[in-house]
Amino acid sequence: DAGVTQTPRHEVAEKGQTIILKCEPVSGHNDLFWYRQTKIQGLELLSYFRSKSLMEDGGAFKDRFKAEMLNSSFSTLKIQPTEPKDSAVYLCASTQGAGNTLYFGAGTRLSVL
């Protein structure tokens, strides 16, 4: 089975731009997560989907961050408008359910100038 696929691997944006990050979860997994990773804050949850339904939309990230799951095999994370403080690694992960292994993609490194 293929793992979690994230594209692009790197993204450079100007302040104020809109960017869309993409994720393909492991086939058959019901739960999908978006995390933001920084050295200071560690892994912060942005969004959580179960069977394509949005279960949690990380409070502090609601205003400019929007995750969608268009079908069971594809999800996007839109950041609009981008700000320099959004520079981080964005990780997508999927799992079959509670207590099971969470599989991560390699991440998208975003730099906002």
Place this chain on the structure above:
Amino acid sequence: GDSVTQKQGQVTLSEDDFLFINCTYSTTTYPTLFWYVQYPGQGPQLLLKVTTANNKGISRGFEATYDKGTTSFHLQKASVQESDSAVYFCALVDTGNTGKLIFGLGTTLQVQP
């Protein structure tokens, strides 16, 4: 709410040294506990997982024991190698029994040859 604490931000060792990474957790239940490892340029991947049923996890020479009394889940390895250099995350399944994991901030291990 649920939380995970890793006190050590960075650990530097020489090859064949003993490794100990501290992890404590706070929760109202007895959740499944995990250690994830992240190599440069990759997403985190499962290192080991422990439930209340088995109490101890062992993988690739690493081991961790679930200690309900001290609410700890420290990671140990008898003899580290340069290839063990990575970031190590302790995590637990959140109380809502979703697939969501709560992560510690991570401990960067650097092993010098």
